[in-house]
Amino acid sequence: MPVSPRRIGIVVTDAYADEDPDYDTPVILDALRARGAEAERVVWHDAAIDLGGFDLLVLRSPWDYPDRLPEFLAWLDRAERASRVVNAPATVRWNLDKHYLADLEHAGVRVVPTRYATTMDAATAAIAEVAGAEVRAESRGDGRVVVKPVVSAGARDTGLFEASDPRARDLAARIVERGGVAMVQPEVAELSAGHEKALYAIDGIFTHAIAKGALLETGGGLRGGVYQENPEPVPATDAERAFAGEVLAAVASVTGEVPLYARIDTVDSAAHGLCVLEVELVEPALNLHVAPEATAAVVDAILRA
Template structure:
């Protein structure tokens, strides 16, 4: 019988942020006579060679311990099949991957990367002088966030000349990551981002999360909270997402990802842009898309 590990982390980590997807996937696999179980990725007692497949589902603490997660990938890869593929996952862990996709012809939000406070300060000064998103709203606003992170940890939306922007960049650098600086995309602040979900390269559903970042720093409402709503996706948007996945495969020399969340937004300034290609452990929002768990489970079985 096929045996599959659904890779998660310590239950305590989900106390304030439950994983709604994995129980649905688990039930669907079990109902199809697949022996599946949730397994904590950093549990030293696990015999990974006992599994036919280790499926990354919600190891959501990996941004807090990226070096350890990378070592785990190196350890597990020779013992069992890991999906998505470890090479792709390592590449996807650091948002410098956006530069690779831009070089492959995908439109992304203009981004600069900074390893020193001085470099970040220069970029913020340029943004303030250029007034990219200023207009009637005043000076330009920018988003500052880490290259390794998730769920908007250490991310903020500031006026480019706000000292808080520089302070956040310095905190990110001190935390061991590079700081990304991007111009504010007004359509994002209006909540028009779409998270498009793909299983084996096929569209399943899409979610709008709503705006998250408050101007001046922090989250709207004071805490991270997605207001997930199912949304329609146009054929043009689906075609753009497929182009992103083709670029992902080309850059990595890998097969189609088993699963992907591709965050996009249609902008007045840049056209359709890629915000993020999440290939590691995306929340799939399956509770908003009844039946997709069975589509995903069948794709898992086919790969296993």
């Protein structure tokens, strides 16, 4: 017997940190079922689940994937063979590695300056170069840098440091010594002041904007000691909406598709202008619990898919 043409799997994991729950999935499941769809959670690493029994798999909150990346990539391969997956696995693979920022920059998008390092010598040079550029641009002190791996989520292995702080190099060493690539970016003063803004688009159309405040404490830790976002709906300017459109056009030029869902993290800074911090196309929280007006657009897009 053929499966329902609307059997939809919402891809999740099996456990979440108390301070970072998955608020979106219950909202999406209820809304899909209200529209007559057969929708259920799919734990991505549960080998007993028949992925071929779903007509669509929607990546939503497999938030433990950075700790089990080879397993997640293998799951993507299986899921792609068994069903349709959104966002598309090719786009997800591209977006998993933050080298994609260089692709966006080459496509004409303003991106916070980023250097990549695969050795400690390269990381040390990148820290000095980025910090020196920041001092020249901001006319102040020692300069601060952000160090993080190219594959990460939830601020894992991410730190904000004075450039002279040996902990910046220690973090870079941990990243490169396990075979990773370290990213080095300047501190953006407006970001540290809590002015990051996430712009959301569903099927290429802007839906809402969220501010979540600053997360990093100078010296390598998280403010409050844990990763905890405090999402608040905020208005988006015409310039920000237009910028989101430019970013999505660049994504489409690289990947060949407009993603079903996208979160574009931005900051409007004196040093760099309105620029991209990150474009999240794998599993961004949509924050539908504080922006319920976006739920209909999400469900419509899923049903069209």
